[in-house]
Amino acid sequence: MRVCVLGAGALGSLTGGYLAESGVDVTLVGRQAHVDAINSDGLQFTGRRGEFTVRDNLTAVTRADQAIGEFDYLILLVKSKDTAATLRDAGSLKERVKCVFSFQNGMGNETALADWCGAEKVIGAVTVEGAEMVEPGIVRNTVTADTTAYIGELDGTVSPRVEAITAALNDANFSTQAVSNIDQVEWEKAAQIGAASAWSVTNLAINPALTLGHGFADRQGAENYVDIAKELLGVYTTMGYQPQNFFAPLSWNKQTVAMDREEAVAFFQTVGQAMLDAGQQIRSSMHLDVLNGRKTEIDYILGPYIDKARELGIAIPVAEYAYRIIQLQDKHAR
Numbered sequence: 001m002r003v004c005v006l007g008a009g010a011l012g013s014l015t016g017g018y019l020a021e022s023g024v025d026v027t028l029v030g031r032q033a034h035v036d037a038i039n040s041d042g043l044q045f046t047g048r049r050g051e052f053t054v055r056d057n058l059t060a061v062t063r064a065d066q067a068i069g070e071f072d073y074l075i076l077l078v079k080s081k082d083t084a085a086t087l088r089d090a091g092s093l094k095e096r097v098k099c100v101f102s103f104q105n106g107m108g109n110e111t112a113l114a115d116w117c118g119a120e121k122v123i124g125a126v127t128v129e130g131a132e133m134v135e136p137g138i139v140r141n142t143v144t145a146d147t148t149a150y151i152g153e154l155d156g157t158v159s160p161r162v163e164a165i166t167a168a169l170n171d172a173n174f175s176t177q178a179v180s181n182i183d184q185v186e187w188e189k190a191a192q193i194g195a196a197s198a199w200s201v202t203n204l205a206i207n208p209a210l211t212l213g214h215g216f217a218d219r220q221g222a223e224n225y226v227d228i229a230k231e232l233l234g235v236y237t238t239m240g241y242q243p244q245n246f247f248a249p250l251s252w253n254k255q256t257v258a259m260d261r262e263e264a265v266a267f268f269q270t271v272g273q274a275m276l277d278a279g280q281q282i283r284s285s286m287h288l289d290v291l292n293g294r295k296t297e298i299d300y301i302l303g304p305y306i307d308k309a310r311e312l313g314i315a316i317p318v319a320e321y322a323y324r325i326i327q328l329q330d331k332h333a334r
Contacts, residue, residue: 001168004071004097005029006064006090007078010131013139015075015103017043018172020057027059027067029090035060037137046134047141049173064090073165075125076102076113080300083109087116099161101125101151105285106300107190110154123162124182125151126189128247129174132288143282145247148175152182184241191236192251194302195229197286198322201329204283205290212282216272219265224318226264229256231316235309286326295333298326 001024005016008030020026020043028038042055061067074097078086083104094117101123102109113122127150130143151166153159158178169176179185196212203224204210215221233243233256243253252271256264275282286296302323309316 001025001073001164002069002071003027003168004067004074004093006074006076006086006093007082008034008060009077010133010139011103011127011129012075012077013038013043013133014045014129014131014141015077015127015169015174017045017054017058017139018174019168021052021054022168022172023057024168024172025057027061027071029061029064029067031136032062033136034133035062037135041137044138045141046138047131048144049141065092067093067096070096070098072098074100076100076109077104080104080106080109080297081295083112087112090116097121099123099165101165103127103129103149104300105193105297107186107304108300119154122154123151123159123165124154124186125149126182126186127174128189128193128250130282130285143250144175145250146175147177147246150177150179150182150185150246152179152185154182156180156183184244185246187236187239187241188243188246188251188253190301190304191229191232192247192253193284193286194305194319195225195232197284197296198298198302198319198326199225199228200284200287201290201296202322202325205287208291211275211280212284213272213275213280216268217276218272219269222265222268222272223261225268226256226261227318228322229253230261230264231309231319232305233257235305235312235314235316238312238314239308290329290333293333295330296326298323298330302326 004027005012006029008028016026016028038060042053044053100113110122129148132140151162162178166176166178204215245251245254289296
């Protein structure tokens with residue numbers, strides 16, 4: 001199997017590096033400094049699987065047209081706001097890839113890929129695996145879940161190509177399930193990370209030392225989180241879905257829907273204290289973007305829920321307030 005990762009930042013490098021370590025032939029397309037470090041010293045990892053370096057089965061380049069040959073899969077992992085420009089510059093790859101999917105945050109990624117290479121090549125995929133770039137060439141694996149990724153055909157089937165990449169990811173210790181309801185998984189993840197991202201940016205980012213644990217453990221922080229999470233999950237359930245906690249133990253959607261507000265606030269305070277007691281330093285990717293002065297993916301992560309709520313006639317004032325704040329921040333970010 002040959003895989004090209006278009007957008008080898010932290011998560012792209014982690015996904016590609018794990019696949020390469022398991023024997024898959026992987027080409028990473030990334031930034032110059034990162035590529036230079038990989039080609040000089042290998043791709044180094046820290047975090048949940050310990051410290052190790054990947055050199056074999058791995059090629060790192062800075063441009064799509066430097067990726068040689070044909071690929072069974074292309075994984076898109078740039079920031080969603082960079083998708084259009086990235087695909088425009090990757091035209092040399094579109095005829096050389098058999099199947100493409102996105103592990104990006106947010107919604108609408110499959111549409112962009114279908115416009116680029118044809119809908120017949122696109123499958124659905126979603127992950128909550130987390131990573132941070134320590135420095136060029138070094139990636140820390142920060143977050144995982146019992147099932148960290150789901151893959152399925154957009155028509156609701158499980159095909160041989162879905163099964164093949166699912167098996168490859170599992171062999172790479174990237175726990176993945178092939179599913180027939182990938183659309184539901186994507187909407188539930190969007191509710192989960194939409195709530196966590198919008199809440200963490202508007203509640204925690206003012207102090208770089210704060211993490212999800214600090215915000216949840218504080219009663220006011222827990223109240224703010226519950227309010228936005230219940231709004232988004234209200235839209236999700238109105239769409240006809242029931243929460244499944246696809247990414248347990250990192251998702252608490254079932255509990256949030258089942259509990260009244262006071263019960264939910266107390267529950268998340270307990271979750272937050274447990275995070276602090278365990279020394280977990282968890283921040284959403286959008287939170288990290290703000291801390292680093294970068295524009296966020298708010299339009300791709302929370303935007304679809306804002307649009308869906310308006311379509312369904314559902315009021316989500318807390319989410320819309322957070323959305324406007326983050327949009328204002330983005331106007332002054334690089």
